[in-house]
Amino acid sequence: MCKYDFILKNGFVVDYKNAFAKYSDIAIKDGKIAEIALEISSQTAHDVLDLEGQLVVPGSVDPHVHLSTWLGGRTGHRMLARAGVTTALDMSGPGEGVMDIARDYGVGLNIATIEFVRPGYTVGSENPDAQELTQLIQKVLKHGSLGIKLLGGHYPLTPEATQLAIEIAAKEEAYVAFHAGTKATGSNLNGFLEAIELSKGNPLHLAHINAYLRGTVKPCLEEVNIAIQALKAHPNITSEAYLSPLNGTSALCEKGLPASMVTRRCLITGGYEATEAGMEKAILSGWAMVQMEKAGEMVLTFGEEGVKEWREKGDVGVSFVVNPAEPRYCLATAKDENNNFVVGSISTDGGGIPRNVIIPMGLNLVEMQALTIQEFVQKTSYNPARMLGLENKGVLETGYDADITVINRQLREAVLTMVQGKLSMYKGYICGSGTNIITTALGADYVRSKGLNPLIVNYTDTTVYKNAH
Numbered sequence: 001m002c003k004y005d006f007i008l009k010n011g012f013v014v015d016y017k018n019a020f021a022k023y024s025d026i027a028i029k030d031g032k033i034a035e036i037a038l039e040i041s042s043q044t045a046h047d048v049l050d051l052e053g054q055l056v057v058p059g060s061v062d063p064h065v066h067l068s069t070w071l072g073g074r075t076g077h078r079m080l081a082r083a084g085v086t087t088a089l090d091m092s093g094p095g096e097g098v099m100d101i102a103r104d105y106g107v108g109l110n111i112a113t114i115e116f117v118r119p120g121y122t123v124g125s126e127n128p129d130a131q132e133l134t135q136l137i138q139k140v141l142k143h144g145s146l147g148i149k150l151l152g153g154h155y156p157l158t159p160e161a162t163q164l165a166i167e168i169a170a171k172e173e174a175y176v177a178f179h180a181g182t183k184a185t186g187s188n189l190n191g192f193l194e195a196i197e198l199s200k201g202n203p204l205h206l207a208h209i210n211a212y213l214r215g216t217v218k219p220c221l222e223e224v225n226i227a228i229q230a231l232k233a234h235p236n237i238t239s240e241a242y243l244s245p246l247n248g249t250s251a252l253c254e255k256g257l258p259a260s261m262v263t264r265r266c267l268i269t270g271g272y273e274a275t276e277a278g279m280e281k282a283i284l285s286g287w288a289m290v291q292m293e294k295a296g297e298m299v300l301t302f303g304e305e306g307v308k309e310w311r312e313k314g315d316v317g318v319s320f321v322v323n324p325a326e327p328r329y330c331l332a333t334a335k336d337e338n339n340n341f342v343v344g345s346i347s348t349d350g351g352g353i354p355r356n357v358i359i360p361m362g363l364n365l366v367e368m369q370a371l372t373i374q375e376f377v378q379k380t381s382y383n384p385a386r387m388l389g390l391e392n393k394g395v396l397e398t399g400y401d402a403d404i405t406v407i408n409r410q411l412r413e414a415v416l417t418m419v420q421g422k423l424s425m426y427k428g429y430i431c432g433s434g435t436n437i438i439t440t441a442l443g444a445d446y447v448r449s450k451g452l453n454p455l456i457v458n459y460t461d462t463t464v465y466k467n468a469h
Protein backbone atom coordinates (compact mmCIF):
# COMPACT_ATOMS: atom_id res chain seq x y z
CA MET A 1 0.00 0.00 0.00
CA CYS A 2 1.35 3.37 -1.00
CA LYS A 3 0.96 6.28 1.35
CA TYR A 4 -0.41 8.51 -1.47
CA ASP A 5 -2.38 7.99 -4.68
CA PHE A 6 -0.66 10.65 -6.71
CA ILE A 7 2.10 13.24 -6.47
CA LEU A 8 2.33 16.34 -8.63
CA LYS A 9 6.03 17.21 -8.48
CA ASN A 10 7.93 20.43 -9.09
CA GLY A 11 5.04 22.77 -9.77
CA PHE A 12 4.98 26.46 -8.89
CA VAL A 13 2.14 26.32 -6.37
CA VAL A 14 0.07 29.47 -5.79
CA ASP A 15 -2.64 29.72 -3.15
CA TYR A 16 -4.63 32.80 -2.18
CA LYS A 17 -5.89 31.73 1.27
CA ASN A 18 -2.41 30.90 2.56
CA ALA A 19 -0.65 33.68 0.61
CA PHE A 20 1.57 30.91 -0.72
CA ALA A 21 3.68 30.94 -3.91
CA LYS A 22 6.55 28.42 -3.99
CA TYR A 23 7.96 25.52 -5.97
CA SER A 24 6.44 22.53 -4.17
CA ASP A 25 5.21 18.95 -4.48
CA ILE A 26 1.56 18.10 -3.82
CA ALA A 27 0.50 14.63 -2.63
CA ILE A 28 -3.08 13.45 -3.11
CA LYS A 29 -4.96 10.70 -1.29
CA ASP A 30 -8.65 9.71 -1.52
CA GLY A 31 -9.57 12.83 -3.49
CA LYS A 32 -8.01 15.24 -0.97
CA ILE A 33 -4.76 17.14 -0.74
CA ALA A 34 -2.69 15.04 1.68
CA GLU A 35 0.55 17.03 1.82
CA ILE A 36 2.22 20.06 0.28
CA ALA A 37 5.98 20.24 0.79
CA LEU A 38 9.18 21.31 -0.90
CA GLU A 39 9.97 17.67 -1.66
CA ILE A 40 7.82 14.55 -1.29
CA SER A 41 9.46 11.24 -2.14
CA SER A 42 8.19 9.68 -5.37
CA GLN A 43 8.40 6.28 -3.65
CA THR A 44 5.38 7.14 -1.51
CA ALA A 45 2.79 7.28 -4.34
CA HIS A 46 1.23 5.01 -6.96
CA ASP A 47 1.65 7.64 -9.61
CA VAL A 48 3.88 10.67 -10.04
CA LEU A 49 3.84 13.46 -12.58
CA ASP A 50 6.70 15.95 -13.00
CA LEU A 51 5.21 19.38 -13.77
CA GLU A 52 8.60 20.93 -14.58
CA GLY A 53 7.87 24.27 -12.95
CA GLN A 54 4.41 24.88 -14.41
CA LEU A 55 1.88 26.97 -12.50
CA VAL A 56 -0.35 25.01 -10.09
CA VAL A 57 -3.51 26.71 -8.79
CA PRO A 58 -6.69 25.57 -7.03
CA GLY A 59 -9.15 24.25 -9.64
CA SER A 60 -10.64 27.12 -11.65
CA VAL A 61 -14.30 27.85 -10.76
CA ASP A 62 -16.44 29.60 -13.38
CA PRO A 63 -19.57 31.09 -11.80
CA HIS A 64 -21.35 31.75 -15.10
CA VAL A 65 -21.49 29.17 -17.91
CA HIS A 66 -24.07 27.49 -20.15
CA LEU A 67 -24.34 23.72 -20.45
CA SER A 68 -27.91 23.22 -21.59
CA THR A 69 -29.45 21.55 -24.62
CA TRP A 70 -29.96 25.04 -26.09
CA LEU A 71 -26.52 26.43 -25.41
CA GLY A 72 -23.90 23.95 -26.51
CA GLY A 73 -24.16 21.68 -23.47
CA ARG A 74 -22.85 18.50 -25.06
CA THR A 75 -19.66 20.23 -26.11
CA GLY A 76 -19.48 22.56 -23.11
CA HIS A 77 -18.10 20.05 -20.62
CA ARG A 78 -15.10 19.29 -22.86
CA MET A 79 -14.59 22.98 -23.62
CA LEU A 80 -14.55 23.82 -19.91
CA ALA A 81 -12.09 21.04 -19.05
CA ARG A 82 -9.76 22.13 -21.85
CA ALA A 83 -10.00 25.70 -20.55
CA GLY A 84 -8.81 24.53 -17.12
CA VAL A 85 -12.17 24.72 -15.32
CA THR A 86 -13.02 22.16 -12.63
CA THR A 87 -16.28 23.64 -11.27
CA ALA A 88 -18.97 25.77 -12.90
CA LEU A 89 -22.46 27.21 -12.43
CA ASP A 90 -24.83 26.66 -15.33
CA MET A 91 -26.81 29.89 -15.50
CA SER A 92 -30.18 28.95 -16.95
CA GLY A 93 -30.95 25.24 -17.23
CA PRO A 94 -33.36 23.72 -18.17
CA GLY A 95 -32.13 21.66 -15.24
CA GLU A 96 -33.31 18.32 -16.50
CA GLY A 97 -31.46 18.69 -19.80
CA VAL A 98 -28.35 19.98 -18.01
CA MET A 99 -28.33 16.82 -15.88
CA ASP A 100 -28.97 14.41 -18.77
CA ILE A 101 -26.08 16.00 -20.66
CA ALA A 102 -23.88 16.02 -17.55
CA ARG A 103 -24.44 12.28 -17.12
CA ASP A 104 -23.91 11.34 -20.78
CA TYR A 105 -21.22 13.84 -21.81
CA GLY A 106 -19.63 14.74 -18.47
CA VAL A 107 -15.85 14.86 -18.13
CA GLY A 108 -15.65 14.67 -14.35
CA LEU A 109 -16.46 18.30 -13.44
CA ASN A 110 -18.51 19.73 -10.54
CA ILE A 111 -21.56 21.49 -11.99
CA ALA A 112 -24.41 23.44 -10.39
CA THR A 113 -27.48 24.58 -12.26
CA ILE A 114 -30.24 27.14 -11.73
CA GLU A 115 -33.57 27.12 -13.58
CA PHE A 116 -34.61 29.86 -16.01
CA VAL A 117 -37.76 31.88 -15.41
CA ARG A 118 -39.29 32.68 -18.78
CA PRO A 119 -42.87 33.53 -19.73
CA GLY A 120 -44.46 30.70 -21.72
CA TYR A 121 -41.84 28.19 -20.53
CA THR A 122 -41.54 28.00 -16.76
CA VAL A 123 -44.09 30.69 -15.83
CA GLY A 124 -47.41 31.49 -17.51
CA SER A 125 -46.96 35.21 -18.09
CA GLU A 126 -44.69 38.23 -17.66
CA ASN A 127 -46.33 38.87 -14.31
CA PRO A 128 -46.38 35.60 -12.34
CA ASP A 129 -47.83 35.88 -8.82
CA ALA A 130 -46.35 34.78 -5.51
CA GLN A 131 -48.02 31.39 -5.60
CA GLU A 132 -46.72 30.54 -9.07
CA LEU A 133 -43.18 31.67 -8.24
CA THR A 134 -43.16 29.78 -4.93
CA GLN A 135 -44.31 26.59 -6.65
CA LEU A 136 -41.65 26.96 -9.34
CA ILE A 137 -38.86 27.51 -6.81
CA GLN A 138 -39.94 24.60 -4.60
CA LYS A 139 -40.10 22.34 -7.64
CA VAL A 140 -36.66 23.26 -9.03
CA LEU A 141 -34.99 22.74 -5.63
CA LYS A 142 -36.45 19.21 -5.51
CA HIS A 143 -35.13 18.70 -9.03
CA GLY A 144 -31.55 19.34 -8.03
CA SER A 145 -31.19 23.01 -9.04
CA LEU A 146 -29.72 25.51 -6.58
CA GLY A 147 -32.44 28.02 -7.47
CA ILE A 148 -33.56 30.26 -10.33
CA LYS A 149 -32.18 32.55 -13.04
CA LEU A 150 -34.20 35.59 -14.05
CA LEU A 151 -33.56 36.21 -17.75
CA GLY A 152 -34.76 39.82 -17.67
CA GLY A 153 -32.44 41.26 -20.30
CA HIS A 154 -33.59 38.65 -22.84
CA TYR A 155 -37.12 37.69 -21.74
CA PRO A 156 -38.26 40.27 -19.19
CA LEU A 157 -40.83 40.02 -16.41
CA THR A 158 -42.60 43.05 -14.94
CA PRO A 159 -40.57 44.92 -12.27
CA GLU A 160 -43.14 43.78 -9.67
CA ALA A 161 -42.77 40.09 -10.56
CA THR A 162 -38.97 40.43 -10.66
CA GLN A 163 -38.88 41.93 -7.17
CA LEU A 164 -41.27 39.24 -5.94
CA ALA A 165 -39.14 36.43 -7.42
CA ILE A 166 -36.01 37.72 -5.62
CA GLU A 167 -37.93 38.04 -2.36
CA ILE A 168 -39.49 34.57 -2.58
CA ALA A 169 -36.15 32.98 -3.47
CA ALA A 170 -34.72 34.42 -0.22
CA LYS A 171 -37.67 33.05 1.74
CA GLU A 172 -37.38 29.60 0.16
CA GLU A 173 -33.57 29.58 0.61
CA ALA A 174 -32.99 29.33 -3.12
CA TYR A 175 -30.08 30.82 -5.05
CA VAL A 176 -31.25 33.58 -7.40
CA ALA A 177 -29.28 35.07 -10.26
CA PHE A 178 -30.50 37.85 -12.50
CA HIS A 179 -29.60 39.04 -15.99
CA ALA A 180 -30.79 42.60 -15.38
CA GLY A 181 -33.72 44.07 -17.26
CA THR A 182 -37.52 44.14 -16.87
CA LYS A 183 -40.51 45.27 -18.96
CA ALA A 184 -39.61 48.80 -17.77
CA THR A 185 -35.89 48.79 -18.65
CA GLY A 186 -33.39 46.76 -20.64
CA SER A 187 -30.04 45.03 -20.45
CA ASN A 188 -28.10 48.24 -19.80
CA LEU A 189 -27.04 50.65 -17.01
CA ASN A 190 -30.68 51.51 -16.22
CA GLY A 191 -31.58 47.83 -15.96
CA PHE A 192 -28.55 47.25 -13.73
CA LEU A 193 -29.56 50.08 -11.35
CA GLU A 194 -33.17 48.89 -11.38
CA ALA A 195 -32.01 45.34 -10.50
CA ILE A 196 -30.20 46.61 -7.40
CA GLU A 197 -33.30 48.60 -6.42
CA LEU A 198 -35.59 45.57 -6.94
CA SER A 199 -33.35 43.35 -4.79
CA LYS A 200 -34.46 45.37 -1.71
CA GLY A 201 -31.44 44.13 0.22
CA ASN A 202 -32.20 40.46 -0.48
CA PRO A 203 -29.42 38.10 -1.61
CA LEU A 204 -28.85 38.39 -5.37
CA HIS A 205 -26.24 37.15 -7.83
CA LEU A 206 -26.25 39.91 -10.44
CA ALA A 207 -24.83 38.32 -13.59
CA HIS A 208 -22.03 39.57 -15.87
CA ILE A 209 -21.80 43.22 -14.71
CA ASN A 210 -19.73 44.21 -17.75
CA ALA A 211 -22.61 43.31 -20.08
CA TYR A 212 -24.72 46.27 -18.86
CA LEU A 213 -21.94 48.80 -19.40
CA ARG A 214 -21.56 48.98 -23.16
CA GLY A 215 -21.96 52.74 -23.33
CA THR A 216 -25.55 52.81 -24.59
CA VAL A 217 -26.87 55.08 -21.81
CA LYS A 218 -23.78 57.20 -21.04
CA PRO A 219 -20.12 57.02 -22.13
CA CYS A 220 -19.00 53.58 -20.99
CA LEU A 221 -16.39 54.69 -18.41
CA GLU A 222 -19.00 56.92 -16.79
CA GLU A 223 -21.31 53.91 -16.66
CA VAL A 224 -18.54 51.85 -15.06
CA ASN A 225 -18.01 54.43 -12.30
CA ILE A 226 -21.71 54.56 -11.54
CA ALA A 227 -21.85 50.76 -11.43
CA ILE A 228 -18.84 50.47 -9.11
CA GLN A 229 -20.30 53.03 -6.68
CA ALA A 230 -23.68 51.22 -6.74
CA LEU A 231 -22.06 47.84 -6.04
CA LYS A 232 -20.02 49.30 -3.16
CA ALA A 233 -23.22 50.74 -1.64
CA HIS A 234 -25.14 47.43 -1.91
CA PRO A 235 -23.23 44.55 -0.32
CA ASN A 236 -26.25 42.26 -0.78
CA ILE A 237 -25.32 42.05 -4.48
CA THR A 238 -22.82 39.31 -5.37
CA SER A 239 -21.42 39.68 -8.85
CA GLU A 240 -19.12 38.42 -11.55
CA ALA A 241 -17.89 39.95 -14.80
CA TYR A 242 -16.23 38.40 -17.81
CA LEU A 243 -13.24 39.36 -19.95
CA SER A 244 -14.17 38.36 -23.51
CA PRO A 245 -15.10 41.00 -26.09
CA LEU A 246 -17.81 38.60 -27.33
CA ASN A 247 -21.33 38.32 -26.00
CA GLY A 248 -23.64 35.35 -26.55
CA THR A 249 -27.34 35.42 -27.32
CA SER A 250 -29.99 33.67 -29.42
CA ALA A 251 -30.34 34.01 -33.20
CA LEU A 252 -33.88 32.61 -33.18
CA CYS A 253 -36.32 34.72 -35.18
CA GLU A 254 -40.09 34.56 -34.81
CA LYS A 255 -42.51 36.33 -37.17
CA GLY A 256 -39.61 38.10 -38.85
CA LEU A 257 -38.03 39.43 -35.62
CA PRO A 258 -35.25 38.21 -33.31
CA ALA A 259 -36.95 36.72 -30.20
CA SER A 260 -34.32 38.09 -27.79
CA MET A 261 -34.24 41.79 -26.91
CA VAL A 262 -30.45 41.57 -26.53
CA THR A 263 -30.10 40.26 -30.09
CA ARG A 264 -32.22 43.13 -31.44
CA ARG A 265 -30.02 45.64 -29.59
CA CYS A 266 -26.81 44.05 -30.97
CA LEU A 267 -28.08 44.26 -34.55
CA ILE A 268 -28.90 47.95 -34.12
CA THR A 269 -25.45 48.58 -32.54
CA GLY A 270 -23.82 47.10 -35.66
CA GLY A 271 -25.94 49.27 -37.97
CA TYR A 272 -28.36 46.50 -38.99
CA GLU A 273 -32.14 46.37 -38.86
CA ALA A 274 -33.47 44.46 -35.85
CA THR A 275 -35.30 42.01 -38.11
CA GLU A 276 -34.79 38.56 -39.60
CA ALA A 277 -33.53 40.20 -42.81
CA GLY A 278 -31.10 42.32 -40.77
CA MET A 279 -29.87 39.18 -39.03
CA GLU A 280 -29.08 37.51 -42.34
CA LYS A 281 -27.09 40.53 -43.52
CA ALA A 282 -25.22 40.66 -40.20
CA ILE A 283 -24.27 36.96 -40.40
CA LEU A 284 -23.12 37.37 -44.01
CA SER A 285 -20.89 40.30 -43.08
CA GLY A 286 -19.49 38.66 -39.93
CA TRP A 287 -20.97 41.15 -37.44
CA ALA A 288 -23.14 38.29 -36.17
CA MET A 289 -21.17 35.06 -35.62
CA VAL A 290 -23.19 31.86 -35.38
CA GLN A 291 -22.20 29.18 -32.87
CA MET A 292 -21.65 25.87 -34.65
CA GLU A 293 -20.34 22.48 -33.56
CA LYS A 294 -17.07 21.40 -35.17
CA ALA A 295 -14.89 18.49 -34.01
CA GLY A 296 -16.67 18.24 -30.67
CA GLU A 297 -16.48 21.92 -29.72
CA MET A 298 -18.53 24.99 -30.48
CA VAL A 299 -16.85 27.50 -32.78
CA LEU A 300 -18.01 30.75 -34.37
CA THR A 301 -18.86 30.91 -38.05
CA PHE A 302 -20.27 33.55 -40.41
CA GLY A 303 -20.73 34.27 -44.14
CA GLU A 304 -22.53 31.63 -46.23
CA GLU A 305 -21.65 28.84 -43.79
CA GLY A 306 -23.10 30.84 -40.89
CA VAL A 307 -26.32 31.63 -42.73
CA LYS A 308 -26.72 27.95 -43.69
CA GLU A 309 -26.28 26.81 -40.06
CA TRP A 310 -28.76 29.46 -38.85
CA ARG A 311 -31.36 28.63 -41.53
CA GLU A 312 -31.08 24.87 -40.86
CA LYS A 313 -31.15 24.99 -37.06
CA GLY A 314 -33.16 28.19 -36.43
CA ASP A 315 -32.56 28.29 -32.69
CA VAL A 316 -28.77 28.72 -32.68
CA GLY A 317 -26.52 30.82 -30.47
CA VAL A 318 -24.95 33.93 -31.91
CA SER A 319 -22.12 36.20 -30.71
CA PHE A 320 -21.33 39.84 -31.40
CA VAL A 321 -18.18 41.83 -30.51
CA VAL A 322 -20.07 44.29 -28.28
CA ASN A 323 -18.07 44.47 -25.04
CA PRO A 324 -15.76 47.51 -25.00
CA ALA A 325 -12.38 46.85 -23.38
CA GLU A 326 -12.31 49.46 -20.59
CA PRO A 327 -15.36 48.24 -18.62
CA ARG A 328 -14.01 44.68 -18.67
CA TYR A 329 -10.61 45.66 -17.30
CA CYS A 330 -11.95 48.17 -14.78
CA LEU A 331 -14.44 45.67 -13.36
CA ALA A 332 -11.81 42.93 -13.14
CA THR A 333 -9.55 45.11 -11.00
CA ALA A 334 -11.77 47.59 -9.08
CA LYS A 335 -11.39 47.51 -5.28
CA ASP A 336 -13.24 49.19 -2.42
CA GLU A 337 -11.77 51.19 0.49
CA ASN A 338 -11.05 47.94 2.39
CA ASN A 339 -9.04 46.54 -0.53
CA ASN A 340 -11.77 44.02 -1.42
CA PHE A 341 -12.71 43.46 -5.04
CA VAL A 342 -15.95 45.22 -5.98
CA VAL A 343 -16.78 42.41 -8.41
CA GLY A 344 -15.79 39.23 -6.60
CA SER A 345 -15.18 36.83 -9.45
CA ILE A 346 -14.06 36.53 -13.04
CA SER A 347 -16.53 34.47 -15.08
CA THR A 348 -16.88 33.72 -18.79
CA ASP A 349 -20.59 33.27 -19.65
CA GLY A 350 -18.99 30.49 -21.68
CA GLY A 351 -19.22 26.73 -21.29
CA GLY A 352 -20.90 25.77 -24.56
CA ILE A 353 -20.47 29.33 -25.83
CA PRO A 354 -16.91 29.62 -27.19
CA ARG A 355 -15.33 32.20 -24.89
CA ASN A 356 -13.81 30.22 -22.01
CA VAL A 357 -10.96 32.68 -21.59
CA ILE A 358 -10.42 32.96 -17.83
CA ILE A 359 -6.84 31.69 -18.08
CA PRO A 360 -5.49 33.51 -21.16
CA MET A 361 -7.19 36.86 -20.46
CA GLY A 362 -6.91 36.64 -16.66
CA LEU A 363 -3.18 35.97 -16.91
CA ASN A 364 -2.86 38.91 -19.30
CA LEU A 365 -4.03 41.09 -16.42
CA VAL A 366 -1.36 39.47 -14.23
CA GLU A 367 1.31 40.13 -16.87
CA MET A 368 0.22 43.80 -16.90
CA GLN A 369 0.40 43.87 -13.07
CA ALA A 370 -3.29 44.78 -12.94
CA LEU A 371 -3.76 41.70 -10.71
CA THR A 372 -1.21 39.77 -8.66
CA ILE A 373 -1.04 36.04 -9.32
CA GLN A 374 -2.65 35.46 -5.91
CA GLU A 375 -5.47 37.86 -6.77
CA PHE A 376 -5.95 35.91 -10.01
CA VAL A 377 -6.42 32.77 -7.87
CA GLN A 378 -8.76 34.67 -5.53
CA LYS A 379 -10.99 35.85 -8.38
CA THR A 380 -10.99 32.64 -10.44
CA SER A 381 -11.12 29.99 -7.72
CA TYR A 382 -11.33 31.05 -4.06
CA ASN A 383 -14.16 33.62 -4.40
CA PRO A 384 -16.32 31.77 -6.95
CA ALA A 385 -16.05 28.53 -4.89
CA ARG A 386 -17.40 30.47 -1.91
CA MET A 387 -20.13 31.99 -4.06
CA LEU A 388 -21.48 28.45 -4.49
CA GLY A 389 -20.95 27.46 -0.84
CA LEU A 390 -18.10 25.08 -1.71
CA GLU A 391 -16.10 25.59 1.47
CA ASN A 392 -13.74 22.72 0.70
CA LYS A 393 -12.62 24.05 -2.69
CA GLY A 394 -10.63 26.98 -4.05
CA VAL A 395 -7.71 26.35 -1.67
CA LEU A 396 -4.49 24.35 -1.93
CA GLU A 397 -3.98 23.13 1.64
CA THR A 398 -3.91 19.75 3.35
CA GLY A 399 -7.44 18.41 3.81
CA TYR A 400 -9.06 20.43 1.02
CA ASP A 401 -10.49 18.75 -2.10
CA ALA A 402 -7.82 17.88 -4.68
CA ASP A 403 -9.35 20.13 -7.37
CA ILE A 404 -6.32 21.42 -9.22
CA THR A 405 -5.55 23.30 -12.43
CA VAL A 406 -2.04 23.24 -13.92
CA ILE A 407 -1.19 26.03 -16.36
CA ASN A 408 1.59 26.59 -18.87
CA ARG A 409 2.33 30.20 -17.96
CA GLN A 410 4.13 31.02 -21.25
CA LEU A 411 1.28 29.73 -23.43
CA ARG A 412 -1.37 30.87 -20.90
CA GLU A 413 -3.04 27.51 -21.39
CA ALA A 414 -4.35 24.81 -19.04
CA VAL A 415 -2.37 21.57 -19.33
CA LEU A 416 -4.00 19.51 -16.60
CA THR A 417 -7.14 19.54 -14.50
CA MET A 418 -7.92 17.26 -11.59
CA VAL A 419 -11.23 17.04 -9.77
CA GLN A 420 -11.31 15.38 -6.36
CA GLY A 421 -8.08 13.59 -7.14
CA LYS A 422 -9.18 12.29 -10.55
CA LEU A 423 -7.72 13.56 -13.80
CA SER A 424 -10.28 15.35 -15.96
CA MET A 425 -7.99 16.73 -18.67
CA TYR A 426 -4.33 16.27 -19.51
CA LYS A 427 -2.62 18.09 -22.41
CA GLY A 428 -5.96 18.66 -24.16
CA TYR A 429 -7.08 15.03 -23.84
CA ILE A 430 -10.23 14.42 -21.85
CA CYS A 431 -9.66 11.77 -19.15
CA GLY A 432 -12.69 12.23 -16.86
CA SER A 433 -16.28 11.07 -17.13
CA GLY A 434 -19.59 11.69 -15.36
CA THR A 435 -20.37 14.81 -13.32
CA ASN A 436 -20.75 15.78 -9.68
CA ILE A 437 -23.89 17.90 -9.42
CA ILE A 438 -23.68 20.65 -6.80
CA THR A 439 -27.11 20.62 -5.18
CA THR A 440 -28.88 21.20 -1.86
CA ALA A 441 -30.07 18.44 0.48
CA LEU A 442 -33.54 18.84 -1.12
CA GLY A 443 -32.27 17.87 -4.57
CA ALA A 444 -29.85 15.05 -3.73
CA ASP A 445 -32.26 12.17 -4.34
CA TYR A 446 -33.29 13.55 -7.71
CA VAL A 447 -29.63 13.93 -8.73
CA ARG A 448 -29.00 10.30 -7.75
CA SER A 449 -32.08 9.19 -9.68
CA LYS A 450 -30.52 10.81 -12.74
CA GLY A 451 -27.45 8.60 -12.34
CA LEU A 452 -25.30 11.48 -11.10
CA ASN A 453 -23.25 12.08 -7.97
CA PRO A 454 -24.68 14.81 -5.68
CA LEU A 455 -22.27 17.23 -4.01
CA ILE A 456 -24.39 18.85 -1.31
CA VAL A 457 -24.01 22.51 -0.33
CA ASN A 458 -26.01 24.69 2.06
CA TYR A 459 -27.59 27.86 0.71
CA THR A 460 -26.51 29.70 3.86
CA ASP A 461 -22.85 28.88 3.11
CA THR A 462 -22.94 30.72 -0.24
CA THR A 463 -21.52 34.24 -0.32
CA VAL A 464 -24.70 35.20 -2.17
CA TYR A 465 -26.52 34.57 1.14
CA LYS A 466 -23.70 35.70 3.45
CA ASN A 467 -23.13 39.04 1.68
CA ALA A 468 -26.76 39.99 2.38
CA HIS A 469 -26.66 39.07 6.09
Ligand SMILES: [Zn+2]
Pocket residue numbers: 064065066091349
Ligand atom coordinates in the same frame (compact mmCIF):
# COMPACT_ATOMS: atom_id res chain seq x y z
ZN1 LIG B 1 -25.26 33.73 -19.46
